[in-house]
Amino acid sequence: MAKRIIGSTPKKDGYRMPAEFEPQTGCWMIWPERNDNWRDGAKPAQRTFTKVAEAIAKYENMTVIASPSQYQNARARLSPKIRVVEMVSDDAWVRDCGPTFVINDKGGIRGVDWKFNAWGGLYDGLYFPWANDDQIARKICEIENIDSYRTEDFVLEGGSIHVDGEGTVMTTEMCLLSEGRNPAMSREEIENMLFEYLGCEKVIWLKDGIDPNETNGHIDDVACFVAPGEVACIWTDDENNPFYDVAQSAYKTLSSVTDAKGRKLKIHKLCLTKKPCLLHGADTIDSVEGTLPRENGEVSIASYMNFLIINNAVILPQYGDENDELAVRQVKEMFPGREIVGIMTDEVAFGGGNVHCITQQQPDPNGKAR
Numbered sequence: 001m002a003k004r005i006i007g008s009t010p011k012k013d014g015y016r017m018p019a020e021f022e023p024q025t026g027c028w029m030i031w032p033e034r035n036d037n038w039r040d041g042a043k044p045a046q047r048t049f050t051k052v053a054e055a056i057a058k059y060e061n062m063t064v065i066a067s068p069s070q071y072q073n074a075r076a077r078l079s080p081k082i083r084v085v086e087m088v089s090d091d092a093w094v095r096d097c098g099p100t101f102v103i104n105d106k107g108g109i110r111g112v113d114w115k116f117n118a119w120g121g122l123y124d125g126l127y128f129p130w131a132n133d134d135q136i137a138r139k140i141c142e143i144e145n146i147d148s149y150r151t152e153d154f155v156l157e158g159g160s161i162h163v164d165g166e167g168t169v170m171t172t173e174m175c176l177l178s179e180g181r182n183p184a185m186s187r188e189e190i191e192n193m194l195f196e197y198l199g200c201e202k203v204i205w206l207k208d209g210i211d212p213n214e215t216n217g218h219i220d221d222v223a224c225f226v227a228p229g230e231v232a233c234i235w236t237d238d239e240n241n242p243f244y245d246v247a248q249s250a251y252k253t254l255s256s257v258t259d260a261k262g263r264k265l266k267i268h269k270l271c272l273t274k275k276p277c278l279l280h281g282a283d284t285i286d287s288v289e290g291t292l293p294r295e296n297g298e299v300s301i302a303s304y305m306n307f308l309i310i311n312n313a314v315i316l317p318q319y320g321d322e323n324d325e326l327a328v329r330q331v332k333e334m335f336p337g338r339e340i341v342g343i344m345t346d347e348v349a350f351g352g353g354n355v356h357c358i359t360q361q362q363p364d365p366n367g368k369a370r
Helices: 039-057 071-077 133-143 187-198 244-256 324-334 346-351
Strands: 024-030 061-066 083-086 100-103 109-115 148-155 168-172 202-206 223-227 230-235 266-271 308-310 313-318 339-344 360-363
Touching (some): 024 039, 039 339, 071 083, 100 360, 133 148, 168 187, 168 223, 230 324, 244 266
Parallel strands (some): 024 061, 061 083
16 A cells, blocks of 8 residues: 655655666556647647557556546547546656655665645746645555655646766756745755755756746756766857847856766767747637647747657657758767657647656666666
8 A cells, every 4th residue: 555654755764866877667648638839629639649659668668647537538538548537637758747756775765745836826927726746746645555745735746857876966056046936945954855865965957947937947848967977058159049149148058067076077069959949820729717828830849859768669750851861870978878759849839848748758667777
């Protein structure tokens, strides 16, 4: 029986968050349906989510969460090898509302159930209410019979952190120091929470993310660890690119820091799209009070960095852009032992995220890829 762990932290109990490139037992997603976020009644998004889920299922176990009203639809569209479980949610961003899994060196696995407030709560959150999403992490842990820690007084989303599994966590000041998260906490207090709940010893702070209006600048659009001592970072020489300043700043910071082991980082540059990814079909998105209004022509956050590392593969966003093939080649150089699976995911970008945002990997505590 899964239980809540009170009065302790993962670090105190000998647990750490493993790097995404470590072995996994499976992956989680949530079926999209929200009409005030997804175009055309979420049907194009559902087709894209299906492609992502089926691609992951070729390499590891895949579970998709679907609401009672969408269970039959999801079950019919997804192949039998994908598990579909019925659960109520507020939207489809399991990276941010799902659990962060932590493991120990004895084959144990637990979950961290961060408090979720839709990327800013009543200050600048994207929708209200969010109570169903805030229960997703606990429900996943109970389904998997995994004990969990709840950070009732600390807000965090999984997309705002990347770890190397060896004591280092990477994040952005724009997100973790935002007014809508933990405004009463100092930078040092926030760092201590990361140390205690991720089992880390050092934080690498990048200044900004590229989506201030969506997630307040999640790290998973800007940089990630690809191996011990190695990071990928978005890059462009085009001063007219809307993300030029953030890319240059992130690269400069990563070039000047060391990780928890004292290593100077090897940095892999990852291109940005040649042209901005612009939303179209906004007139098919419902206008509802309490959600961020959408307009045709607005820049969608289309980052190749928002990929997912899984067993023996990387699921890489593609946008029909001139740089799609370049991104595939660059990511292949980062992961020579993995297949690079490119999937057209502009529909996810229109909704405010991408592959990494809509997935949550579950690590193998025994260190064996399945």
